[in-house]
Amino acid sequence: MKIAIASGKGGTGKTTVATALALSAVQLPEFKKRVMLADCDVEEPNAHIFMSEESEEITGQEQYGSPSPNHIQWHEQEDIFATVPEVIEERCNYCGECRDICQFNAITVLGQTILVFPEMCHSCLGCFRVCEQNALQHGKRLLGQISKTHVNGIDLVQGELRVGEAMASPLIKAIKKRLPNDDTLVIIDAPPGTSCPVINTLTGTDYAILVTEPTPFGYHDLKLCAEVIKILSIPFGVIINRAGSGYKEVYEWCRKEGIDVLLEIPFDRGVAEAYAAGIPLIQARPDLQGHFSNILKNIVQSMEHLNA
Amino acid sequence: MRKELLILSGKGGTGKTSITAALAHLAAPSKIIADCDVDASDLHLILAPEIRSENDFISGTEAKIRRENCTACGECSAICQFDAIETDDEGIASVNGMACEGCAVCARFCPAEAITMHPCRCGQWFLSDTRFGPMVHSHLFPGEENSGKLVTLVKNQATQQAENLDKKLILVDGPPGIGCPVIASISGADLVLIVTEPTMSGLHDLERVIGLTTHFKVPAAVCLNKCDLNGNMAKAIERYCTDNGIEMIAAIPFDQAFTDAQVQGKAVTELQESGVSQTLEQMWFRLNDMLFSK
Ligand code: SF4
Ligand code: SF4
Ligand code: SF4
Ligand code: SF4
Numbered sequence: 001m002k003i004a005i006a007s008g009k010g011g012t013g014k015t016t017v018a019t020a021l022a023l024s025a026v027q028l029p030e031f032k033k034r035v036m037l038a039d040c041d042v043e044e045p046n047a048h049i050f051m052s053e054e055s056e057e058i059t060g061q062e063q064y065g066s067p068s069p070n071h072i073q074w075h076e077q078e079d080i081f082a083t084v085p086e087v088i089e090e091r092c093n094y095c096g097e098c099r100d101i102c103q104f105n106a107i108t109v110l111g112q113t114i115l116v117f118p119e120m121c122h123s124c125l126g127c128f129r130v131c132e133q134n135a136l137q138h139g140k141r142l143l144g145q146i147s148k149t150h151v152n153g154i155d156l157v158q159g160e161l162r163v164g165e166a167m168a169s170p171l172i173k174a175i176k177k178r179l180p181n182d183d184t185l186v187i188i189d190a191p192p193g194t195s196c197p198v199i200n201t202l203t204g205t206d207y208a209i210l211v212t213e214p215t216p217f218g219y220h221d222l223k224l225c226a227e228v229i230k231i232l233s234i235p236f237g238v239i240i241n242r243a244g245s246g247y248k249e250v251y252e253w254c255r256k257e258g259i260d261v262l263l264e265i266p267f268d269r270g271v272a273e274a275y276a277a278g279i280p281l282i283q284a285r286p287d288l289q290g291h292f293s294n295i296l297k298n299i300v301q302s303m304e305h306l307n308a
Numbered sequence: 309m310r311k312e313l314l315i316l317s318g319k320g321g322t323g324k325t326s327i328t329a330a331l332a333h334l335a336a337p338s339k340i341i342a343d344c345d346v347d348a349s350d351l352h353l354i355l356a357p358e359i360r361s362e363n364d365f366i367s368g369t370e371a372k373i374r375r376e377n378c379t380a381c382g383e384c385s386a387i388c389q390f391d392a393i394e395t396d397d398e399g400i401a402s403v404n405g406m407a408c409e410g411c412a413v414c415a416r417f418c419p420a421e422a423i424t425m426h427p428c429r430c431g432q433w434f435l436s437d438t439r440f441g442p443m444v445h446s447h448l449f450p451g452e453e454n455s456g457k458l459v460t461l462v463k464n465q466a467t468q469q470a471e472n473l474d475k476k477l478i479l480v481d482g483p484p485g486i487g488c489p490v491i492a493s494i495s496g497a498d499l500v501l502i503v504t505e506p507t508m509s510g511l512h513d514l515e516r517v518i519g520l521t522t523h524f525k526v527p528a529a530v531c532l533n534k535c536d537l538n539g540n541m542a543k544a545i546e547r548y549c550t551d552n553g554i555e556m557i558a559a560i561p562f563d564q565a566f567t568d569a570q571v572q573g574k575a576v577t578e579l580q581e582s583g584v585s586q587t588l589e590q591m592w593f594r595l596n597d598m599l600f601s602k
Contacts, residue, residue, distance in 0.1 A: 009348035010484050011321010043485045044319045046509040103369070103412050124389050124411030163516060166456070166488035192320055192484065193347040196453040199406055215570050217325065217350040224348065228450040231406070247571045272562070276507040276538035 001303060002179065002186045003296075004205040006229070007212060008221025010044070010192040013241035013265070014211045018189040019050040020281040021209075024292035025185050026153040030300060034184040039158035040201045041191045042144060042171050048072045048158060049278045051151050072156070074147040080159070080174045082167075084118040085127050086139030098127035098136065119166065143171045146178065155184075168197040176204070185296070194228045202229065207299050208236040209262065214247045222250065226259070235302070237262040237295075262295050263288075310470055311599045314497040314526075316482040316490065317504065318513025320348070323533040324503045326566045326576060327588070328481040329354040332440040333575040334592040339477035341438065342466035343445035344459045344493045346431075351481050354575055357436030357443050365431040365446065367457050369410040371403045377422035384414035384423065406451045428452075433462060435469070440575075442469055456488035463496065477599070486516045494520060499599055500528045501557075506541035514545065518552065528554055529598065531591060535559040557598075558591035560584055 005018040022037040039047040052072050085098065085107070096109040106120035107127060118141045128136050144161040159175045161168055168191065179186050190201040190208075202208060208229050212222040222238065229236050238254055243264035254261050265271070265281070265288065274284035282289045315331070317324035328351060332341050343351045371392070373384070380399030392407035393414065401422075415423040430453075433446035444466045446458055466478050480497070483489035494500065500521050504510045514530070521528040530549050535542050542559070549556045565582040569575060577585045 009321075009350070010319045043487055044509060044513060046319075046512070049508045101413065101416060103410055122409055122411060124409065124413050125387075126411055126413035126416070129387075129413065129417065161487070163486065163519065166491075168487065169453075194450040195347055195448065195455055196451065199451045215567055216353045216573065217570060220350060220353055221348050224450060231451065245567050245571060269562070272534070273537055276505070276510075276534075276541055278508045 001183070001207075001300065002188060002205040003299060004188040004190045004202050004208045004234075006190040006198060006202065006208055006210055006225055007192055008194060008210075008223075008225035009217070012211045012213055012218060012221070014192065015041070015047050015050065015189055016241070016275060016281045017209065017211050017239055018187050019047055020288065020292050021296060022154050022187045023152060023280055023282055024289050025187070025296055027289070028293055028296065030297065031185045033153055035153070036155040036157060036180065036184055036186045037189070038175060038179060038186055039156075039189045040172050040175055041189050042159040042161040042168050042175075042197070043191065045158040045160050047189050048156060050280045051154065051156055052278070072149055072151060074149045076148040078146045080143045080146055080171055081140035082121065082123045082143050082170050083125070084121040084123065084139050084141050085116055085136040087114050087116060088135050088137055089114075091133045091135035093133055093135075095133075097130040097132070101126040101130050122167070123170065143167070143174070146171075146175055169200045172197055172200045176200070194224045198228060199232070202232055202234060205234060206303055208234050209239055209295075210236055211239050211241055212250060213242045214240055214245045214250045216247070216249075219247070219250045219253065223253070226257075235306075237299075240264045242267040263291050309600075310476060310478070311498045312478040312480060312496055313595060313599060314480045314482050314493055314500045316493070316500055316502050316517055317484060318486060318502070318517050319509055320484045322503045322505045322510065323566060324484075325350045325354075325481055326570065327503050327531060327533070328479065329575040330577045330588045331592060331595070332438075332479055333577045334589060335477060335479060335596075337441055338475050339441050339479055340466045340470045340473070340475050341441060341443040342462050342478060342480045343443065344462050344489070345481050345483050346446050346448050346455045346458045346462065346489065347483060349445060349447070349481075352443075352445055354570065354573060355438040355440060355443060356573060357434065357438045357445060359434045359436045361435045363433050364429050365433050365448070365458055365461065366427050367430045368428045368453075369412065369425040370405050370408050370428045371410070371412070371414055371423050372426055373401050373403055374422045374424070375400055375402070377420050379420045379422075381419060384418055387414050387417055431458060433458070433465065435465070441475075442473065444469060455483065456492040459483060459489045459492040463493065467496070486513070486520060490517070490520065494524050494526055497526050499595070500526050501531055501595065502528055503531045503533055504545065505534045506532065506538045506545055508541070511541060511545055511548065514548065518554065527598070529595070530554055530556045531558045531560065532556060533560050534562040536561045557594045558587055560587050
């Protein structure tokens with residue numbers, strides 16, 4: 001079963017919720033310890049920060065110079081590539097067919113020169129199909145890395161987009177291909193927003209949890225995100241983070257729309273401080289673990305109900 | 309000289325938009341405000357723009373299949389690399405617009421010539437008036453891509469407006485992340501203000517954003533928001549700035565006033581008693597200096 005954690009914008013506590021759910025799930029006999037956390041927020045994957053077994057030791061004394069404050073030992077790392085055309089010059093007759101079919105301006109042909117701009121290529125394979133000279137061969141562009149490890153009893157998978165790579169969706173699709181389709185509980189940390197990468201992440205998931213906060217920004221972003229989820233027809237519920245601002249619209253809207261508010265995480269400076277230090281929520285607030293367990297149990301039950 | 313100030317943050321939730329709203333309030337009237345946070349724009353919730361003109365954002369194309377011409381040969385679904393072709397029980401094909409990338413390869417190879425390409429209406433953009441001055445902003449429809457192109461469009465419109473109205477400053481609320489839209493927003497900026505917070509991911513993102521500003525040779529300054537949440541991380545960020553020759557021009561303690569202001573639809577500096585106002589005013593003076601005195 002796949003549960004995606006999403007939000008209309010970053011910083012609402014998406015990762016906090018995803019890690020809390022995964023850490024609660026491994027304690028439950030229902031999941032027979034088969035729990036995976038998949039970080040699809042490939043531009044800023046940071047679930048690993050909260051999964052590290054020595055996370056409490058993360059302090060400002062760390063050397064900031066390292067490319068990533070990564071305290072996780074990855075067991076497996078795989079480079080992910082996109083297919084792009086590579087010209088075999090001696091076969092090319094500069095007919096320009098490949099340039100004409102390419103909708104993304106990734107190929108130019110001028111006189112006796114052909115140039116490929118791999119970073120513009122969407123890997124549609126159109127150019128390969130139209131080249132009658134067989135002058136194009138499969139080259140590749142690095143999209144990023146998929147890393148795996150096992151930590152705190154959880155299989156942790158993350159994608160990390162190469163800095164400078166503009167397209168997140170192909171890497172997200174690659175992560176999703178690698179997710180198990182058996183009875184493993186997969187918690188997916190989705191990218192923020194409502195654009196393509198979010199759609200790619202959410203497609204094919206069984207349930208979505210939208211994380212928001214009771215502020216005008218949170219409310220606005222929640223409505224946008226709910227629009228996307230409705231288009232995809234995925235059942236979903238809402239978790240309200242930093243509750244207690246006194247702003248009521250989010251609650252009223254959920255009631256009116258018949259959307260379940262699964263949990264309210266009260267605003268608490270201690271929680272914000274724990275987040276800053278890379279400490280998981282349920283370690284900072286052990287009293288919340290029971291709530292996360294119940295959320296999971298309820299979702300599983302309602303799914304079984306749906307499938308029955 | 310006209311100047312462009314871009315506000316970035318890496319990941320969301322650092323208070324970038326709230327701080328942009330405060331700058332929009334503090335900066336002298338001679339400016340244009342541009343909201344380039346096109347994926348999840350929130351600035352309009354504070355600035356309450358009155359829309360003067362509404363325009364479509366058309367970008368890219370999308371395939372459409374004429375049902376009556378389709379012979380159910382299956383060619384298009386074999387060709388499409390993006391799983392955008394769906395077939396019904398009789399094998400008749402249709403296009404899932406959300407998944408279609410507009411590569412047009414199916415249209416080219418459909419033996420029945422049943423597929424045509426159509427321009428895609430991906431969103432809208434607006435010219436508006438606010439209590440702090442004219443504003444250019446937009447709305448990207450859910451599930452659309454090309455947000456980089458929309459950023460460029462909004463920025464170009466803002467520059468155009470600044471020229472027409474002879475404004476001295478373009479204040480840009482930038483997109484989150486470090487991807488294509490951010491790169492699109494950096495081009496043409498005179499100064500980037502990076503709003504960050506003392507967290508692991510705050511530092512991580514700061515490094516990535518500074519990597520970009522350095523690459524594009526645009527000067528940057530840092531505003532550390534919620535600076536008292538984690539003393540060690542705050543120090544690490546300060547040290548990072550010093551070592552990289554980047555000025556930290558403000559450190560703002562965690563303050564409930566930001567949320568209160570948002571709930572009231574105001575910039576935090578518009579609140580009567582907000583402790584952060586003075587810090588933000590000083591930050592604006594410094595930014596003003598960096599932008600205009602040379
Ligand atoms: S289609 Fe083939 S032969 Fe023609 S220009 Fe392209 S690579 Fe060269
Ligand atoms: S694979 Fe598609 S996008 Fe890439 S160069 Fe060829 S035609 Fe263009
Ligand atoms: S290729 Fe053309 S005729 Fe064949 S299934 Fe697709 S739309 Fe129909
Ligand atoms: S235009 Fe390209 S992406 Fe769209 S349906 Fe056709 S082959 Fe697929």
